[in-house]
Amino acid sequence: xxxxxxxxxxxxxxxxxxxxxxxxxxxxxxxxxxxxxxxxxxxxxxxxxxxxxxxxxxxxxxxxxxxxxxxxxxxxxxxxxxxxxxxxxxxxxxxxxxxxxxxxxxxxxxxxxxxxxxxxxxxxxxxxxxxxxxxxxxxxxxxxxxxxxxxxxxxxxxxxxxxxxxxxxxxxxxxxxxxxxxxxxxxxxxxxxxxxxxxxxxxxxxxxxxxxxxxxxxxxxxxxxxxxxxxxxxxxxxxxxxxxxxxxxxxxxxxxxxxxxxxxxxxxxxxxxxxxxxxxxxxxxxxxxxxxxxxxxxxxxxxxxxxxxxxxxxxxxxxxxxxxxxxxxxxxxxxxxxxxxxxxxxxxxxxxxxxxxxxxxxxxxxxxxxxxxxxxxxxxxxxxxxxxxxxxxxxxxxxxxxxx
Numbered sequence: 001x002x003x004x005x006x007x008x009x010x011x012x013x014x015x016x017x018x019x020x021x022x023x024x025x026x027x028x029x030x031x032x033x034x035x036x037x038x039x040x041x042x043x044x045x046x047x048x049x050x051x052x053x054x055x056x057x058x059x060x061x062x063x064x065x066x067x068x069x070x071x072x073x074x075x076x077x078x079x080x081x082x083x084x085x086x087x088x089x090x091x092x093x094x095x096x097x098x099x100x101x102x103x104x105x106x107x108x109x110x111x112x113x114x115x116x117x118x119x120x121x122x123x124x125x126x127x128x129x130x131x132x133x134x135x136x137x138x139x140x141x142x143x144x145x146x147x148x149x150x151x152x153x154x155x156x157x158x159x160x161x162x163x164x165x166x167x168x169x170x171x172x173x174x175x176x177x178x179x180x181x182x183x184x185x186x187x188x189x190x191x192x193x194x195x196x197x198x199x200x201x202x203x204x205x206x207x208x209x210x211x212x213x214x215x216x217x218x219x220x221x222x223x224x225x226x227x228x229x230x231x232x233x234x235x236x237x238x239x240x241x242x243x244x245x246x247x248x249x250x251x252x253x254x255x256x257x258x259x260x261x262x263x264x265x266x267x268x269x270x271x272x273x274x275x276x277x278x279x280x281x282x283x284x285x286x287x288x289x290x291x292x293x294x295x296x297x298x299x300x301x302x303x304x305x306x307x308x309x310x311x312x313x314x315x316x317x318x319x320x321x322x323x324x325x326x327x328x329x330x331x332x333x334x335x336x337x338x339x340x341x342x343x344x345x346x347x348x349x350x351x352x353x354x355x356x357x358x359x360x361x362x363x364x365x366x367x368x369x370x371x372x373x374x375x376x377x378x379x380x381x382x383x384x385x386x387x388x389x390x391x392x393x394x395x396x397x398x399x400x401x402x403x404x
Contacts, residue, residue, distance in 0.1 A: 001040045001041070001102045001103065001385075001388060001392060002040070002041045002043075002099075002100075002101040002102045002103075003035055003040055003041065003042045003043070003101060003102065003103055003105060003388070004043050004044075004045060004092075004096070004101035004103070004104045004105070004115075004124075005028060005031075005032055005042060005043070005044040005045065005105050005106075005107065006044075006045050006092070006104060006105070006106045006107065006111045006112075006114060006115040007024065007028055007044060007045070007046050007106075007107040007108065007111050008046070008047050008070075008078070008081050008084075008085065008088060008108065008110045008111040008114060009024075009046075009047060009049075009076070009078040009081055009108065009110070009111075010024040010025045010028060010046065010078075010107065010108070011025070011028075011044070011046035011047075011049075011065060011067070012025060012028045012029035012032060012044055012046070012059070012063075012065060013029075013046075013057065013059070013065055023131065023191070023302075023303060023305050024107055024108065024131045026191075026305060027107070027129075027131070027191050027192075027305075028044060028107060029061075030192060030194060030377045030380075031192075031377065031380060031381060031384065032044055032061070032063040033059075033061035033062070033063065033377070034192075034377040034378050034380065034381035035063070035381050035384075035385070036061055036062035036063050037062075037378070037381075038378075038381055038382070038385065040385075042062075042063035042064070043063065043064045043065075043066060043101070044063060044064065044065045044066065045066050045068050045088075045091075045092060045095075046065060046066070046067060046068065047067070047068050047070050047071065047081065047084065047088060048067040048068060048069050048070070048073050049073060049074055049075045049076070050073060050074070050075075051073040053067045053073075054067070055067060066095075068088050068091045068092070069087070069091065070084040070085070070087040070088035070091060070114075071083070071084030071087065078108065078110065079110075079151065081110045082110055082113070082150060082151075082154070085110055085111075085113045085114040085117075086114075086117070088114040089113070089114040089115075089117035089118045090118075092114060092115070092117075092118035092119075093117075093118040093121055093122075096118060096119070096122050096124065097121075097122065100122045100124055101124060102124075102388075102392045103124065103125050103126075103127060103388045103391055103392055104118075104119045104124050104125070104126045104127070105126075105127040105128075105129065105166075105384075105388075106126060106127070106128050106129070106158075106162075107129050107131060108129075108130065108131050109130055109133075109134070109151060109154060109155045109158055112126075112128045112130075112158035112162065113154060113158060115128075116158065116161055116162065125163040125164070125391035125392065126162050126163050126164075127162065127163065127164045127165070127166055127384075127387055127388065127391070128158060128159065128162035128164070128165045128166070129165075129166045129167075129168065129189070130155070130159075130165075130167075130168075130172070130302075131168065131302055131303075132302035132303075133155060133172065133175050133176075133179075133302075134148045134151040134152050134155050135152055135155070135175060135178075135179070136171075136172075136175055136300065136302070136323075137300065138152070140222065140299055140300030140322075155179065156179045156180060159176055159179045159180070159181045160179070160180055160181060163185070163391055164185050164186075164187065164387055164390065164391060165181055165185065165186045165187075166186075166187055166188075166189040166384065166387055167186055167187070167188050167189070168188070168189065168190055168191060168302060168303045168324055169188065169190065169302075169303060169323055169324035169326070169327050170188055170326070170327055171322075171323055171324070171326060172188075172302070172323075173186055173188060187383070187386075187387050188327075189380060189383045189384050189387065190303070190324060190327065190328070190374075190375065190380060190383075191303050191305050191308065191324070191375075191380070192308070192375045192376060192377040192379065192380035193305070193308040193309055193311075193312045193371055193375050193376070193377070194312075194377065195312055195371065195372055195376050197282075197285055198284075198285050198288070198308075198309045198312035198313050198371075199285070199312060199313065199314075199368075200289070200313060200314035200364075200368055202285055202286060202289065203285075203286040203289075204286055204289045204290050205283070205286045205287045205289070205290040206290070207290045208239070210237055210238060210239045210272075211235075211237060211238040211239070211292050211354045212238070212239055212241060212290060212291050212292050212293075213228065213235070213238055213239065213240045213241065213291065213292065213293055213294075213295055213350060214240075214241045214242075214243060214287065214288060214290070214291035214293075214294050214295070214310075215228055215240065215241070215242050215243070215294070215295045215296065215297070216242075216243045216244055216284075216287075216288075216294070216296070216306045217243075217244045217296075217298070217306065218244055218245065219244065219245040219246070219254050219256035219257055219260075220256065221256065221259075222298050222299055222300045222301075223297075223298045223301075224297040224298040224299055224320065224340060224341070225242055225260055225297075226259075226260060226263045227297045227340070227341055227342070227343050227346055228240055228295050228297055228343075228346060229260060229263050229264050229267060229269065229273055230263065230267055230343035231343040231344070231346040231347035231350065232264075232267065232269040232272060232273070232347075233267055233268060233269055233347075234343075234344065234347035234348075234351065235347050235350055235351050235354070236351075238272065238292075238350070238354060239272045239273070239274060240269075240272060240273045240274070241274045241276060241287075241291075242260070242273065242274065242275050242276070243276045243279050243284075243287060244276075244277075244278065244279070245257055245275065245277055245278060246277060246278060247277050247278050248276065248277035248278070249277075250277070251275050251277050257275055260273075260275075261273075261275075284309065285309075285313055288309060288310050288313045288315055289313050289314075289315065291310070291315050292315075292353070292354055292360060293315065293316050293317070293318060293350055293353050293354060293360070294306065294307070294310035294315050294316070294317050294318075295317070295318045295319070295346065295350065296310075296317060296318075296319040296320065296325065297318070297319070297320050297338070297340065297346055298320055298322065298340065299320065299322065299340035299341050300322065300323070301320070301322055301323045301324070301325065302323050302324065303323060303324035303325075304319065304322075304323060304324050304325040304328065307319050307325050307328050307329055307335075308328055308371055308375055310367070311328070311329075311334055311335070311364075311367030311368060311370060311371045312367075312368060312371040312372075312375075313368075314364040314365060314367065314368045315364055315367070316334070316335045316336075316353050316359075316360055316363035316364050316367060317329055317334065317335035317336075317363075317367065318335055318336045318338060318346060318349045318350050318353070319335060319336075319337055319338070320337070320338060320339070320340040321337040321338065321339060321340070322340055325337070328370075328375070330366070330370065333363070333366050333370075334363055334366045334367035334370050335353075335363055335367060336349035336352075336353070
């Protein structure tokens with residue numbers, strides 16, 4: 001099958017840790033590679049954001065990345081890309097006029113606009129993955145509707161006009177139905193994890209004698225790192241290692257890091273909170289394996305890939321009961337689910353795990369088993385392919401639909 005992935009802002013070639021790209025970049029790269037392993041031809045269309053990028057790149061994994069000239073060849077915030085989606089769609093239209101794919105899979109709402117504009121002219125079915133909805137972002141981050149107005153209106157249109165929607169978690173299904181999407185053409189296709197890189201075997205990052213809690217993510221208020229800092233006084237002797245953000249030498253320039261450092265000083269735990277800065281993706285498994293428990297306590301998170309990576313490494317997790325983490329973490333089996341913004345509840349959950357080595361090992365082993373059984377990228381690719389196969393035979397049985 002010929003598959004076109006459309007991602008207006010997140011190229012699978014983007015460096016790990018890049019702002020606005022991490023989760024979607026991993027998803028795009030790993031899903032494309034898995035599809036190639038299953039015998040399919042995959043082309044990823046990503047907006048050119050650097051003038052030095054080649055027009056086309058064939059990756060080591062076998063899929064092709066096409067850098068689309070749409071707007072200035074520089075990095076832009078993903079929510080600022082709407083004005084360039086018409087040019088993106090024109091490029092896709094020209095590409096597909098000569099050699100149309102069997103199915104188009106758009107990632108993020110702006111990509112969905114370009115994909116649907118181009119695919120419609122050639123009668124190509126479209127699959128939409130949002131990687132987070134604006135209506136949910138507004139609800140949890142408290143942003144005024146004026147700042148998300150265009151996105152909210154257009155997401156509804158993209159949702160309704162896609163041939164199929166692949167939601168990343170069950171919570172998103174309910175939101176899509178509220179937007180007017182028919183439930184019968186929504187499938188839940190989660191994110192996955194590289195089970196070879198993220199495993200129980202391998203190097204372990206150096207650490208001291210203190211119990212170690214690790215939290216990973218970009219330096220954004222919604223990530224909830226302050227919740228764990230506020231919980232730390234009730235977790236005796238433990239250190240909290242916060243992984244992510246700018247390079248270590250630039251940590252002092254980051255306003256969110258400075259805010260979190262002030263919170264740590266206010267709660268008297270500054271000596272037990274460590275900021276590592278950005279960590280290379282290849283070093284992340286060793287970092288996670290060094291933890292006694294990994295916490296992921298945002299108050300808004302579309303999926304939460306860190307919990308999967310920790311589970312794959314055999315480390316118990318404490319996670320907020322939001323978004324995709326309600327699907328991936330099984331309470332009291334692979335970790336603990338807590339309500340967001342409740343430091344006391346987080347402290348109780350973490351302390352219970354730290355005090356009981358048998359519980360820690362049991363939760364970790366169960367997490368690894370669940371990751372292997374449900375969240376390998378080959379499993380995610382197979383789930384995605386089942387969606388594609390619902391759509392492609394209809395097109396293949398009607399050749400005249402391609403000719404328009």
